[in-house]
Amino acid sequence: MSTANPAADPPSCCDDADYDVRQWDVREGCEVRQILDRIADKWSLLVISLLERRKLRFTELKTSIDGVSQRMLTTTLRQLERDGIVKRTVYPVVPPRVEYELTDLGCSLHKTIRALVVWTEKNQAAIAAARRRYDALEGTPD
């Protein structure tokens, strides 16, 4: 808050002109917003990241993703399947075997997802520090 002058509007850090946010900041029911909500979902993120490596069976996913309930995993997988992100293959064997894998579309997405995860990992400490700083100022009397 060095220069508390509302009129001054120095360009922020990054302002590539090749992309205009105002273009997609559309109505709430907008398709982009819907899709964004789906792929930026807590479990979707994890599922996509795991499937990046190889096909996985339902149980493998369930085991790998700590804290996910069967219902949520099923729901998430169905949505991702519907969106063409993952492919579900059922093997008609006596103990049912179902495998999930990324489609081409899903593969193209995982790169972005991973960037997000990598960013998070890299800046984990910085965020933790910021939080400590913020929380410390919480009860600052003077």
Place this chain on the structure above:
Amino acid sequence: MSTANPAADPPSCCDDADYDVRQWDVREGCEVRQILDRIADKWSLLVISLLERRKLRFTELKTSIDGVSQRMLTTTLRQLERDGIVKRTVYPVVPPRVEYELTDLGCSLHKTIRALVVWTEKNQAAIAAARRRYDALEGTPD
């Protein structure tokens, strides 16, 4: 589903070895998971995207983000501020003026966020098509 052979495990589309998902697929309360949940949040995504362009006042954000309630916007901004993603500047003028802008940390994040948005825009049609395909098969008797 060409070769329905569970034993076969052809490498998926992309398998860069420079990153191991199993490394971060950790416990539920894990910091990475927490941060991921926060930044992949519906409103956070939009706020960060908007602030990428320039500082914005509270009302400007509220107006730009269709469907957000005052409470959610405040909550989101506070969390982002706590995480060191956005900076909040209060101008002690008679009609209060508060501006929000991305911090350096926030700027480094927005690039990834934008990639996600760009991906969504680019593949919007493909996803819509996948959905139509999926939904059409819903009530397929034979």
Place this chain on the structure above:
DNA sequence: CGGTATCCACTGGGATACTG
């Protein structure tokens, strides 16, 4: 094994009203 179905508790989040 890989689900679906049901129940239900919790909380995210909207609407509204008040404040500095």
Place this chain on the structure above:
DNA sequence: CAGTATCCCAGTGGATACCG
């Protein structure tokens, strides 16, 4: 203008039980 506080409903999502 930019919040905070309160109320309260709806949907998220966990737990459990049962099915193909």
